[in-house]
Amino acid sequence: MVVWERLDTRTPGAAWERLEQACLYPGKPPERPGDVVITVTEKQLRELPIKAPELGSQPGRHTLKGAETNIYAEPADQSFTIDILGRKVEIRVKATEYHWSYGDGASLVTSAPGGPIPEARWGEKTVTSHAYTQTGDVSVGLATVFTGEFSVDGGAFQPVAGTARVPSASKALSVWRSEVKLYADDCAANPVGPGCG
Numbered sequence: 001m002v003v004w005e006r007l008d009t010r011t012p013g014a015a016w017e018r019l020e021q022a023c024l025y026p027g028k029p030p031e032r033p034g035d036v037v038i039t040v041t042e043k044q045l046r047e048l049p050i051k052a053p054e055l056g057s058q059p060g061r062h063t064l065k066g067a068e069t070n071i072y073a074e075p076a077d078q079s080f081t082i083d084i085l086g087r088k089v090e091i092r093v094k095a096t097e098y099h100w101s102y103g104d105g106a107s108l109v110t111s112a113p114g115g116p117i118p119e120a121r122w123g124e125k126t127v128t129s130h131a132y133t134q135t136g137d138v139s140v141g142l143a144t145v146f147t148g149e150f151s152v153d154g155g156a157f158q159p160v161a162g163t164a165r166v167p168s169a170s171k172a173l174s175v176w177r178s179e180v181k182l183y184a185d186d187c188a189a190n191p192v193g194p195g196c197g
Helices: 042-047
Strands: 002-006 017-022 054-058 062-064 068-074 078-084 087-101 107-110 136-152 164-167 171-176
Touching: 042 164, 054 136, 054 171, 068 087, 068 136
Parallel strands: 062 171
Antiparallel strands: 002 017, 054 068, 078 087, 087 107, 087 136, 136 164, 136 171
16 A cells, blocks of 8 residues: 655645555555465475376286277375465365376377276277287376365365376286187097197
């Protein structure tokens, strides 16, 4: 706040006359000394020990070329308590985006983590599955984006500006091919025939 005053120096013993007052800052004035605003920054969010989701796969460590391999994550909501300037700050984080890398050059971004399906449905397409076109060993990767919110001394939760991207441990898969052959031989009659012994 600025107060404008005028003094008539031509008149001996004249008093200051107030003309007007105005605010130097538009809108809300700055906090008074001693008023501290507690907030959680993106840097602080990224420094939290956020646990990355574990990767799961069906049918398992081995899969078949051309069939849908169900890859999924198992995330968990997490919370942390930290101290900022003597104030208790609770931070809750939640997984909101999943960046998949299937190990063969293919990638996908989803808002869902996927999940396991019954064995009878193995090979079906899911929101996070992938069909490999070549045989060989691949390494599946995942980076999960977490958003956060914080509460100071038990107050209302407020969003944290920014996100934290947390990589999961990669998962090794071996892609195999399958062959189907029909045999008309009777192995009892011809024990050395194709498909016998």
